[in-house]
Each structure stands twice: as structure tokens, then as C-alpha cells.
Amino acid sequence: xxxxxxxxxxxxxxxxxxxxxxxxxxxxxxxxxxxxxxxxxxxxxxxxxxxxxxxxxxxxxxxxxxxxxxxxxxxxxxxxxxxxxxxxxxxxxxxxxxxxxxxxxxxxxxxxxxxxxxxxxxxxxxxxxxxxxxxxxxxxxxxxxxxxxxxxxxxxxxxxxxxxxxxxxxxxxxxxxxxxxxxxxxxxxxxxxxxxxxxxxxxxxxxxxxxxxxxxxxxxxxxxxxxxxxxxxxxxxxxxxxxxxxxxxxxxxxxxxxxxxxxxxxxxxxxxxxxxxxxxxxxxxxxxxxxxxxxxxxxxxxxxxxxxxxxxxxxxxxxxxxxxxxxxxxxxxxxxxxxxxxxxxxxxxxxxxxxxxxxxxxxxxxx
Numbered sequence: 001x002x003x004x005x006x007x008x009x010x011x012x013x014x015x016x017x018x019x020x021x022x023x024x025x026x027x028x029x030x031x032x033x034x035x036x037x038x039x040x041x042x043x044x045x046x047x048x049x050x051x052x053x054x055x056x057x058x059x060x061x062x063x064x065x066x067x068x069x070x071x072x073x074x075x076x077x078x079x080x081x082x083x084x085x086x087x088x089x090x091x092x093x094x095x096x097x098x099x100x101x102x103x104x105x106x107x108x109x110x111x112x113x114x115x116x117x118x119x120x121x122x123x124x125x126x127x128x129x130x131x132x133x134x135x136x137x138x139x140x141x142x143x144x145x146x147x148x149x150x151x152x153x154x155x156x157x158x159x160x161x162x163x164x165x166x167x168x169x170x171x172x173x174x175x176x177x178x179x180x181x182x183x184x185x186x187x188x189x190x191x192x193x194x195x196x197x198x199x200x201x202x203x204x205x206x207x208x209x210x211x212x213x214x215x216x217x218x219x220x221x222x223x224x225x226x227x228x229x230x231x232x233x234x235x236x237x238x239x240x241x242x243x244x245x246x247x248x249x250x251x252x253x254x255x256x257x258x259x260x261x262x263x264x265x266x267x268x269x270x271x272x273x274x275x276x277x278x279x280x281x282x283x284x285x286x287x288x289x290x291x292x293x294x295x296x297x298x299x300x301x302x303x304x305x306x307x308x309x310x311x312x313x314x315x316x317x318x319x320x321x322x323x324x325x326x327x328x329x330x331x332x333x334x335x336x337x338x339x340x341x342x343x344x345x346x347x348x349x350x351x352x353x354x355x356x357x358x359x360x361x362x363x364x365x366x367x
Contacts, residue, residue, distance in 0.1 A: 001069055001120070002027030002036060006058040011065070014051060023048045025055075028303065031093070031101050032240055033310060035303050045140040049148045056133070057156050059124055063117035070112050077109050084184040084349040087176055088249055089236070091347040092188055095174040096245060099167030131160035136305035136315070169243055171343025173358040176350075183350035185260045186236070187268070187361070188247025190342035194240050195311035202287070202323035203335045204237045204246050209286035210271055210279060210332070211235035211248060229259035233267070241311045246339055257348060257355040265365055272336040275329045287324050291317075340365055 003018075003025045005011045018025055023040030036056050040048040080086055090104045130153055137145045169190040193200030212235045233250040248267060252260035275283075295301035295317065308315040344362045348355050 001059070001061060001066065003055045004065055005060040005062060006054050007060055008054055008058055009051075014055060017051055018048070021048055023051075025052075029105065031103065031105065033307065035306055037302060042139055045137070045144055046148050049137070049140075049145060050152070053135075053149060053152045056128060057152060059121075059128075061117045061120045061124065066115065066117045066120060070115060074109055074112055077106060077112075080106050082181075084178065084181045084251075085234075085249060087178070088184045088186045088347050088349045091174045091176060091349070092186055092236075092245060092247075092345055093238075095172035095347055096169055096188060096190070096345040097167050097243075098165075098170055100164040101167035101240060101243070125157065128156070129159035130154075130156040131158070134306050134309040136302045136309060138301045138305070167240070167243065169342065171345045173346050175348040175352045175355060177352055178350050181350040183252050183254060183257055183260070183348070183352075184249065185252065185257055185264065185348045185355070186247060186249040186346070187261060187264045188236065188245045188345045189268075189339045191237065191239060191244035191246040191339065192342075194242040194244045195307060196242050198312075198316075198319055199323045200244075200335075201239055202320055203327060203331060204239060204244065205287040205291065206280070206283045206324060206327055206332060207246060207271060207336060207339075208235045208237040209283035209290070210275060211267060212286070229253070229256040230263050233264065245345070247345070254351050257352060261346065261356055261361050262364070265361060268336065268340060269365065272333055272340055275332050277329060280327070280329050280332065284324055284327065288321060291320065291324075 003011075003014050006014070009017070014025075018038070018040075021040050021044040023038050023044065026037045026039075028035045028037075036052060038048045038052045086106070090106055094102050094104060096102070133153065133156065135145065135149045135153070171190075191200065191204045195201055211233075229252050230250045231252055233248055236245065236247055236249055238245045248264040250260050250264050295304050301317075304317075305315045344358070344365060346358055346361060
């Protein structure tokens with residue numbers, strides 16, 4: 001429903017005006033934020049900023065548009081629920097957290113019938129208030145951005161947004177029996193500090209790079225199968241305002257879930273014992289390269305700016321780069337050691353007959 005009709009514009013007019021200015025719009029929803037982004041030329045920065053804020057602050061959410069969108073969402077959900085890795089990612093949050101972060105981004109299809117234009121308008125009225133909105137821009141001066149944004153935000157409803165229960169990490173286990181799906185296992189732990197701690201965020205990115213360095217997929221045309229029970233292993237890091245998740249997700253053959261869980265935890269334990277200088281230097285370059293790639297587009301940098309503003313009240317790419325550059329092998333080993341002390345989160349999707357007991361895997365980590 002993002003960038004649909006407002007009290008001032010029809011959906012068609014919004015699309016045509018953005019097209020006239022050579023701008024494109026997008027919207028990304030996360031567990032802690034919704035990011036509305038418009039990317040255009042510098043010459044029309046004022047015009048597209050006004051369209052952006054109009055689309056956020058004055059959403060019409062007509063019943064017929066909501067009804068049409070629900071049909072599309074239902075189709076998207078049917079596709080999403082057949083993706084084992086996506087399901088595993090959602091189960092990780094459900095098992096790992098209490099509070100808002102445990103809520104899935106994939107709603108139960110049966111719950112869609114309870115959504116209406118009225119319920120969405122009530123949500124917008126509660127959440128889209130002045131104290132809960134941050135505006136960020138790249139390639140535009142602060143003065144130019146404020147000249148457009150300040151008058152429009154002044155007319156927004158006052159308030160600090162809805163109060164959500166604090167999310168706490170607990171760890172846990174969940175499994176989804178899905179016959180025919182490729183067996184997928186994920187193990188994760190708490191990444192303390194979250195986006196509010198720059199060093200923690202930087203260390204998590206470097207650890208992710210180190211976990212990914214063992215994959216033997218150097219070139220798309222020369223991929224070699226992984227040794228052992230895993231057919232793929234993907235590092236995962238998800239950072240939120242004050243906490244996060246760090247771990248590994250892997251796929252395996254039928255009947256090898258137990259060995260896959262052991263292999264994933266072994267990769268994490270190895271980092272806690274030692275990391276060579278060469279591995280660390282390569283991981284730093286990968287972490288910095290990934291960050292630079294993410295913010296190379298204006299849409300990427302403004303999303304990162306918005307998240308940092310919400311989490312820390314300021315934005316500094318240089319501070320993040322300095323934190324990565326300043327990490328030592330000892331810092332990484334200490335960080336991973338502390339991560340492994342948090343309760344284990346383990347999930348599985350697909351054939352789970354061979355999956356080991358949660359206590360057995362947790363006990364091996366403590367040994």
C-alpha cells in the first residue's frame with residue numbers, strides 16, 4: 001500500500017509525478033521499522049521529498065485498494081511459505097525472542113480477513129506520528145531537506161509512537177515438518193548491543209565474513225560441494241536496536257540433520273579459539289566492502305542513515321569503518337566466546353526425523 005492514494009493525490013498521480021521527475025519509489029518493512037524511499041535527481045529533490053512525505057503522512061487507504069492488495073498479499077504468502085530458508089529465518093525469531101522481535105513478518109493467511117481500510121488507518125494514526133519519524137537524505141543539503149520536511153512534519157500528529165513490549169533474547173527450539181522440502185537447519189545466538197553499539201555491529205559483520213569464508217563457492221562456474229553433511233552453509237547476522245542474532249543456516253541431505261547441526265556449531269566454536277591475521281584482514285575487507293556496496297546507492301545509504309538515527313540518534317559511516325579497522329583477532333575470539341555463552345537458538349524445516357534434541361546440541365557447546 002506504500003505510495004498509494006493520499007488525501008491530496010490519487011495513486012495514478014503519484015506514479016505520474018514520480019515518473020515526470022525521473023524518480024523511483026520503494027518501501028521496506030522490517031521488525032522495527034518501515035522505510036519509505038524515493039530516489040531521484042538532485043534538481044527535483046524538493047519536489048520528490050514533498051511527494052514522499054505526502055505519501056507517508058496523508059495515506060488514504062481506501063477500502064477498495066486494501067481489498068485489492070490483500071489478494072496480492074495472499075498470493076505472495078503462498079509462495080513464501082514454500083521457501084525453507086525463509087521459514088527457518090522466521091522461526092529463528094519466534095524461538096529466539098520474547099516481545100516484538102518474535103513476531104513474524106509472514107502473517108498467518110487466515111488473519112488477512114481481519115484487515116480492512118479502517119484497521120490500517122488506525123495503525124497509521126498510531127504509528128506515523130512526529131516523534132516516531134526520522135527523515136534522512138543523501139545528495140541533498142540539510143537546509144533544502146528541512147525547508148520541505150519541517151512544515152509538513154509540523155502538521156503531523158504529535159506523539160512518540162506506540163509503546164511495544166521490550167524484546168528479550170531467550171533462545172529456544174522450533175521445527176516445522178515440511179515433507180518434500182530440502183532439510184534446512186539453523187543455529188543462532190544473541191548478538192548483544194545491536195545497532196546501538198557500533199563496535200558490536202562491526203564485529204558481527206566481520207564474524208559473518210569469517211563464517212562465510214569457509215564456503216567453497218569462489219566463482220559461480222567453479223563451485224565445489226562442501227565437505228561433510230552440509231550442502232550449503234550461509235552465515236546470518238540480523239541487528240536490531242539493542243540486540244540481534246548471529247549464526248549459521250545450512251541445508252543438508254535427508255537423514256543428516258543431526259550431523260548438520262553439529263557442523264554448524266563447530267564452525268562457530270572454531271572462531272572462538274583462533275583466527276589468523278590473514279583471515280581477519282580478508283574478513284575486514286569483506287565487511288567494509290559489503291557495507292560500501294549496501295550504501296553505494298542513495299536508497300541504501302538513506303535506509304542506513306534512518307536506522308542509525310532511530311537506534312543512536314546520529315549517523316556516521318566513518319565511525320563504523322574505524323570500528324572495523326580497529327578490530328584484532330583477540331577481539332573477534334572474545335566476541336564469539338561471549339556470543340556462544342548466550343542460550344542456543346535452533347530451528348529446522350523439512351524432514352526433521354534425524355534432528356537431535358536441543359539439550360544435546362546445547363550441551364556440546366558448553367563442553
